[in-house]
Amino acid sequence: MGELLLEQVVNGIVAGSVYALVAAGMTMIFGVLRAINFAHGEYYMLGTFSAWWVISRLDMPYVASILLAVAITMAIAAVIGRFVMQRLVTAPFQSGVLATLGLSLILQNSVILTFGGTYKVFPGGWLEPVEFLDMSFAQQRIVIVAATIAVFVALEFVVRRTRMGKSIRAVSQNTECCAVNGIDVERVVLGTFVLGTGLAALSGVLTGPINVSIYGGMGEAITLKTFAVIVMGGMGNVRGTLFAGWILGIAESLVAGYVGLQYRDAVGFVILIAMLMFRPQGFFSVQARF
Amino acid sequence: MSGGATPLLSVRGLAKNYGAVQALRGIDLDVHKGELCGVIGPNGSGKSTLFDCCTGLQQPTTGSVHLEGADITGWSMNRVAREGGFVRSFQKTVVFETMTPEENLVAAGQMFSFPSLLSTFSIGPAARRRTATLRARANELIDMVGLDRVRDQPAGSLSFGQQKLLQFAASLMPEPRLILLDEPLAGINPVLITKIVGSIRKANAELGITFLVIEHNIDVIMDLCPRIVVLAEGSILDDGAPETIVRSQKVVEAYLGG
Amino acid sequence: MTLHSPPIQATAAPRPAAAVRPSPWLGLALLIALLAAPYVLGNYYLHAIIVSMIFLLPAHGLNLIVGYTGMLSLAQGAFFGIGAYASALLAMHFGTPFFVNFTFAGLVTGLIALPLGIPALRLRTYSFVMCTLGFVIIAEAVAKNWIGLTRGDMGLSGIPQPLLAIGDLGTKVTTITGYYYLYLFVAVAMTGLFYALIVSPAGRCMVAIRDNETLAESQGISTWSYKLLVFTISAAFAGFGGSLYAHYLTTVSPLTFQMYYSTTILVIVLGGGAGTVRGVVVGSILFVALSEALRVTPEFRMIFYGLVLLVLVFWQPKGLAPLLDRGLALLGLVRR
Numbered sequence: 001m002g003e004l005l006l007e008q009v010v011n012g013i014v015a016g017s018v019y020a021l022v023a024a025g026m027t028m029i030f031g032v033l034r035a036i037n038f039a040h041g042e043y044y045m046l047g048t049f050s051a052w053w054v055i056s057r058l059d060m061p062y063v064a065s066i067l068l069a070v071a072i073t074m075a076i077a078a079v080i081g082r083f084v085m086q087r088l089v090t091a092p093f094q095s096g097v098l099a100t101l102g103l104s105l106i107l108q109n110s111v112i113l114t115f116g117g118t119y120k121v122f123p124g125g126w127l128e129p130v131e132f133l134d135m136s137f138a139q140q141r142i143v144i145v146a147a148t149i150a151v152f153v154a155l156e157f158v159v160r161r162t163r164m165g166k167s168i169r170a171v172s173q174n175t176e177c178c179a180v181n182g183i184d185v186e187r188v189v190l191g192t193f194v195l196g197t198g199l200a201a202l203s204g205v206l207t208g209p210i211n212v213s214i215y216g217g218m219g220e221a222i223t224l225k226t227f228a229v230i231v232m233g234g235m236g237n238v239r240g241t242l243f244a245g246w247i248l249g250i251a252e253s254l255v256a257g258y259v260g261l262q263y264r265d266a267v268g269f270v271i272l273i274a275m276l277m278f279r280p281q282g283f284f285s286v287q288a289r290f
Numbered sequence: 291m292s293g294g295a296t297p298l299l300s301v302r303g304l305a306k307n308y309g310a311v312q313a314l315r316g317i318d319l320d321v322h323k324g325e326l327c328g329v330i331g332p333n334g335s336g337k338s339t340l341f342d343c344c345t346g347l348q349q350p351t352t353g354s355v356h357l358e359g360a361d362i363t364g365w366s367m368n369r370v371a372r373e374g375g376f377v378r379s380f381q382k383t384v385v386f387e388t389m390t391p392e393e394n395l396v397a398a399g400q401m402f403s404f405p406s407l408l409s410t411f412s413i414g415p416a417a418r419r420r421t422a423t424l425r426a427r428a429n430e431l432i433d434m435v436g437l438d439r440v441r442d443q444p445a446g447s448l449s450f451g452q453q454k455l456l457q458f459a460a461s462l463m464p465e466p467r468l469i470l471l472d473e474p475l476a477g478i479n480p481v482l483i484t485k486i487v488g489s490i491r492k493a494n495a496e497l498g499i500t501f502l503v504i505e506h507n508i509d510v511i512m513d514l515c516p517r518i519v520v521l522a523e524g525s526i527l528d529d530g531a532p533e534t535i536v537r538s539q540k541v542v543e544a545y546l547g548g
Numbered sequence: 549m550t551l552h553s554p555p556i557q558a559t560a561a562p563r564p565a566a567a568v569r570p571s572p573w574l575g576l577a578l579l580i581a582l583l584a585a586p587y588v589l590g591n592y593y594l595h596a597i598i599v600s601m602i603f604l605l606p607a608h609g610l611n612l613i614v615g616y617t618g619m620l621s622l623a624q625g626a627f628f629g630i631g632a633y634a635s636a637l638l639a640m641h642f643g644t645p646f647f648v649n650f651t652f653a654g655l656v657t658g659l660i661a662l663p664l665g666i667p668a669l670r671l672r673t674y675s676f677v678m679c680t681l682g683f684v685i686i687a688e689a690v691a692k693n694w695i696g697l698t699r700g701d702m703g704l705s706g707i708p709q710p711l712l713a714i715g716d717l718g719t720k721v722t723t724i725t726g727y728y729y730l731y732l733f734v735a736v737a738m739t740g741l742f743y744a745l746i747v748s749p750a751g752r753c754m755v756a757i758r759d760n761e762t763l764a765e766s767q768g769i770s771t772w773s774y775k776l777l778v779f780t781i782s783a784a785f786a787g788f789g790g791s792l793y794a795h796y797l798t799t800v801s802p803l804t805f806q807m808y809y810s811t812t813i814l815v816i817v818l819g820g821g822a823g824t825v826r827g828v829v830v831g832s833i834l835f836v837a838l839s840e841a842l843r844v845t846p847e848f849r850m851i852f853y854g855l856v857l858l859v860l861v862f863w864q865p866k867g868l869a870p871l872l873d874r875g876l877a878l879l880g881l882v883r884r
Contacts, residue, residue, distance in 0.1 A: 036674050087862060093673045094620050095861045098818070102857030105811065109847040109854070117847075220807065224685060227678050235674075262693065269685045276679045277667045345766065372768035380766075386759040388823075389752075397756045400749050401768030407777075410750040421749060460767070 007135050008253040014141045016249020017148035021203040022222060023229035023241040024155065025196030031172035031236035032192045035088050035096030039104035040200055041223030045216065046073045047201025048122070048208045049111055055124045062124035066205045073201035074194050081193040086186045104223070112216035125209020140209045147206060151199065152242050159238065168192055172236060221265065228272035234282030244283065296359045298323045298468055298500050299344065299376075304353035305524075306339050313339040315524040316353065321502060323467070326494050328511040328532075329504045331521035332545050337504045338381055340521070341470045345378050346370045357468075372401050377461050378470035381504075383453045387446030391437050391456050394445050395428035396421065398460035424463075431459040436485065451478040458486055462493055469493075471503045475510060483507070487514050512536070520545065571881050582732055586725045594728045596840035597833075601735040602792045604832040606809075607816040608742045608825075609785030615822030616746065617778045618758030619669075623680035625810030626687040627783040631657045631790025632800045633691065633698060636707045639795070645718065646710035650734070650791045657787025658780045665779035669772065688805035703801025710795050731792055738788060743825055745781070754778060758823075786813075808846070812836065815853045818860050821869025830872055 026040045051069035054060045060068065080103060088096050126139035159165035170178050171188045178185050208214060229248055233240030248268055256264040275282070297320035306314040314336045321327055329337050342348040344355050346367040354363045357374045370376050386394050403420050404410050410417075432438055435455040440448055445456060454474065461469045471490075475483050487510060493499045505511040512518065512532040520527040520535060522544045528535055535541055586594055606624045613621050635653035638644055644652075668679045691698045698704065710721040710730060721730050745751055756764040757771050765771050794800050812835070820831020835856075839849050860867060 036678070084858065091861070097620060097674075097677055098814075098857045099861045101811070101814075102854040102861070105850045105854030105857070109850040113847045113851075224681065227681075231675075231678070266686075266689045269682050269689070273679060273682045273686065276671055276675050276682070280671060280675050347762070347766070366770075367762075367765040368768050368770045371766060378766060380763070384760050384763045386756050386763065388759055389755060393752065397752050397764075397769075398767045400752065404749060407750075407770060407773055410753060411745070411748050413744050413748045417749060464768070 003135070004257070008257045009250055010135065010137070011141075012250030012253030013246055014137075014144055014249065015252060016246035017145045018203050018207050018245075019225055019229050019248050020242045020245025021148050021151060021206075022200045023226045023233065023245055024152065024238050025199035026226050027230045027233065027236055027238055027241050028168070028192050029085075029196040030230065031238075032168060032189050033085065033088060033096070035085075035093065035100065036227070037196075038097060038100040038223060039107060039219075040100075040197070040226055041219030041221070042104050042107040043073055043077060043197040043200040043219075044204040044222050045111065045214075045219035046076060046107065047204030048211070048214050048218070049115070049204075049216075050201070051124070051205040051208055052120060052122055052214060053115075062126070062209075065124065066202070069205045070198050070201045073204075074198045077194050077197035078190070081190045085193045086189055089185060089189055104219070108216055108219060115216070117216060119213040119215045122208040122212055122214055127209055138210070140206070144206050144210075147202070148242070151202070152239075155238055164188075164191065224272070225265075225268035228268040228275065231272060231275045231280065232282055234284050237282065237284055240282060240284040295323070297321055297356075298325075298358055299502070300356040300359075301340075301344065302354050302356070304340070304343055304355065305351050306336075306343055306348060307351045312524055314343065314350070314353075317521075317524075317526055319519065319526065319529075321468075321500060323500055324494070324498050325517060326490070326501050326515045327503070328515035328518045329502060329521060330506070330508065330511060330518060330545065331527070334523075335521040336524040337521050338472055339524075341378055341472055341502075341504065344370075345376065345470065368401070371464075371466075375402075375464075375467040376470075377464060377466045377468075379457050379461050379472050379474060381472040381476075383450065383457050385445040385448070385453050385456050385460075388444050390442055391432055391445055391448075391459075392425060392428050392441060394456055395431055395460055395463050396424045399424050399427065399463035402464035402466075428463065431462060434489065435459045451482055454478055455482065455486070458489070462489070462499075465497060466499065468500045468502070471501065473504055473506065475505055475507050483510060490514065571876075574876070574881050579736070586728055591724045593841055594724050596837040598724070598727055598731050598796065599840050600832045600837035601731045602789055602796060603812060603816060603836050604735050604829065605738055605789030605792065606786035606813045607820075607828050607832055608738065609782035609789075610813050610817045611822055611825075611828045612742070612745070612754070612778055612782045612785070614817055615824070615828075616751065616754040616758060617775060618761075619775065619778075620677050621680040621779075621782075622677060622810050622814070623683040624782070624786045624813045625805060625807065626680075626684040627657045627661060627786035628790040628793065628809055628813070629687055629691065629800070629804040630660060631787025632794040632804055633704070633790075634787065635791035636704045636794040636800050637697070639708045639711075640704065640706075643708065643711070645713040646721070646730070646795065647712075649795070650788060653791035653794075654784040654788040657790070658784035661780045661783030662776070665776050665783075669775050669779065684805055684807070684810060688802050691802040691805060698802075701802060703799055703803070704794075705799040707794050707798040707800070709798065727796060731796075734788075734792065738785070739825065739829065742785070746825065750774070750777075755823075808850070811850070811853055815856055817867075819856050819867050821867035821872070823866075824869045826872065827867055827869030830868055834868070 022040065022044055026037055029035065029037050047069045050072040051065040054065040054068045055062065084099055084103060088099060126143060128139050129136045130139050130142060159169060167183050167188045170183055171185055225248065229241055229244045232247060233244035248271060251271065252264050252267045255267045299319070299321040301317055301319040304314055304317040305312070317340060329340070331337055339348065343350040346365050346369070349364060354361060356362065357376060362370060362374055365374070386397060389397065400410070400421070403424055432441060435458065437452060437455055437459070440452060445453065448456065458471070458474055461471065474486055490501055490503070491514065494501055503511065503515065516531060517529070518532050518535045519529045520541050527544055528538050528541050585597065606628045609627070610621065610624045613619050631653040634656040635649040638652050639649045664683060668676060671679055692700055712719050712721065712730070721727055753764065753769045753774050756767070756769055757774060761771050793804070816831040816835050817828055819835055820829070821827020844852070
């Protein structure tokens with residue numbers, strides 16, 4: 001009994017790490033742009049699809065596909081960031097919602113049109129099982145958790161020590177002051193956007209082998225779950241998303257195990273509504289920005 | 291000064307903190323029906339905060355606000371306006387930008403004319419009559435403040451001075467018992483100033499509307515208001531006729547300058 | 549509460565309020581054209597117009613929320629689906645006439661929206677939008693899992709076609725032309741109802757709330773009460789639309805809660821021109837009827853909608869309405 005619980009918690013941490021990675025990106029973008037990226041899940045999808053394409057059409061090994069997929073997605077994001085996201089810097093919030101909603105429609109359906117609407121099988125990944133605390137996991141799951149932790153540590157470093165990081169923090173706090181102090185707000189926005197979507201893409205590539213079947217519309221569910229995570233973590237709070245992601249992952253896992261598998265996806269939405277109703281500022285420190 | 295009876299507006303021990311900042315420190319103030327009272331003081335002395343706490347835009351940290359004896363502390367803004375008959379203008383001029391001046395004024399007055407929220411959904415003859423009456427009054431006010439030439443333009447395209455006139459007209463629209471004006475004369479030319487001052491006097495004399503006016507234009511306010519309240523650092527420094535205020539040592543030091 | 553809540557058309561300068569009004573003869577002409585359509589157009593085109601009329605109702609509802617009260621909601625799809633299920637269930641279990649089902653759908657949806665709106669409207673900006681999105685997801689989950697009521701993923705099929713009955717006399721609507729005239733009647737009536745709402749004093753309050761909430765409050769308008777009423781009424785409109793949908797398609801399923809529906813309604817309102825009645829009507833015809841008539845595949849349609857949203861945000865925030873007005877002015881079809 002205890003073993004089953006532990007296994008579910010560990011699975012929850014794996015799933016939660018995926019969410020945390022995606023959410024970190026969305027929360028950073030919110031921090032600098034004050035805009036919720038309704039298309040964020042599509043970059044996760046693009047990451048997965050790029051990797052799939054690279055492996056199955058270009059015959060590349062999985063390792064290479066990770067780098068290429070993230071690069072391809074970041075390139076697409078750079079173009080979108082330049083022509084759409086940057087223009088949202090001073091726009092009212094409705095513009096951000098509608099523009100990213102529009103992007104989401106375009107990205108999703110372009111992929112469906114290009115590659116067809118059927119499910120595809122992700123052809124790669126480290127699926128060899130590994131023993132850990134008397135339980136066996138696919139190697140990929142370990143990689144996911146390790147990568148997530150590594151990324152968060154790296155983000156912590158970037159945000160605190162590098163100039164780019166300091167600029168990001170400055171823009172997150174006060175856009176007008178930044179312009180006066182010579183920080184190029186638009187460039188920071190673009191950079192943060194590309195970085196944030198890159199994280200989503202990375203998450204997508206790493207999860208591909210575990211999801212196994214991929215399809216053009218897979219990003220939508222991710223976007224919605226990510227909302228739950230960033231609200232829990234506090235919008236704009238990067239550290240918070242790590243723990244919030246794990247909380248969601250574990251909650252989903254427990255519900256799937258003890259209540260029923262079909263309710264798993266509902267957990268995120270219930271949490272989202274509950275958070276918005278009762279604690280919209282999130283669980284962690286109220287005004288934390290990074 | 292009409293006195294004796296229950297004051298129209300009565301503030302006791304009103305204090306407001308914004309975190310560590312104490313905007314108001316225990317204000318006690320009585321305003322009687324029919325008074326024309328000016329409120330002056332340096333920036334940051336709490337004048338607008340006083341208005342905010344009285345009208346429900348902010349909740350006081352401690353203290354109470356009474357309107358003709360009734361406790362209105364903690365009332366929502368719309369209740370203060372509608373049930374209290376108590377309107378205010380804002381320091382930063384606000385109008386309904388997509389509506390014409392006439393529509394702006396009808397909107398300003400309609401909640402006082404319709405008996406209930408649900409009745410505003412009606413388009414029957416009674417509702418239409420009420421709206422027609424409101425429109426007539428709105429146009430009277432538009433003519434009075436001289437906005438007749440821009441009658442058909444959306445308020446957002448009006449000049450700053452015109453918007454200020456509109457905001458002022460809006461406060462007169464519902465014929466309330468008490469109007470709080472927050473710097474109604476700021477940034478407008480002398481001709482307009484004379485016009486607004488004249489309207490205030492007229493409304494006070496003919497309709498018996500009580501006014502509380504925040505202003506920085508000392509000359510005008512001293513001339514208009516028989517009673518001046520001086521605020522500094524969240525407290526009342528002095529309260530009395532303009533002649534005495536001008537000669538008060540502490541007021542001169544705090545605000546009027548040597 | 550902020551001292552200034554920007555309306556959806558914040559980026560464009562306010563246009564002259566009373567300068568251009570389409571001549572009422574235009575409305576009459578449109579009505580006559582629509583009445584005559586079955587004699588001129590084939591069934592497939594009639595079908596396209598019917599679909600656009602089905603979407604017109606939830607679009608009016610969304611217009612009330614977005615265009616007149618200034619809130620952005622993505623929940624119309626949820627209420628559309630709830631109305632569809634409500635109407636279908638009543639018809640299937642009790643064999644009730646169409647107008648009973650129709651009214652029931654709107655009322656039930658409005659009643660469900662009321663307790664949802666109370667907590668949701670406390671939220672600001674983003675949180676509110678996300679919450680409305682959450683309603684759609686939850687509605688879908690309920691539809692999928694309350695199998696006893698909704699038959700889950702299988703959905704309800706064999707929904708009775710509209711029964712027009714008074715007492716014992718009745719007739720069923722089964723032909724395209726029959727549907728067309730029934731739904732045209734309903735659409736015109738509901739548009740009239742919507743218009744009455746807009747020109748009422750309450751409508752003025754809504755615009756006031758949209759333009760500046762704090763100012764509206766200071767003038768005695770209980771913004772919270774109006775917003776809640778608007779939320780409820782707009783949900784009811786969506787529910788009415790759902791009823792039309794259910795009886796036309798004769799099946800409903802959890803697929804009715806897909807984002808496709810919320811998105812279409814959003815594009816109709818914003819693309820047509822939020823805050824105007826004619827804009828939404830034109831939007832419905834253009835975006836829905838046209839796509840149906842041209843048999844545009846769903847994916848292309850969604851890409852097109854995505855592009856429309858981008859164009860709206862950056863270049864034409866007021867949608868088609870101003871272009872329409874300019875066109876009408878050129879043709880001399882306006883009343884000054």
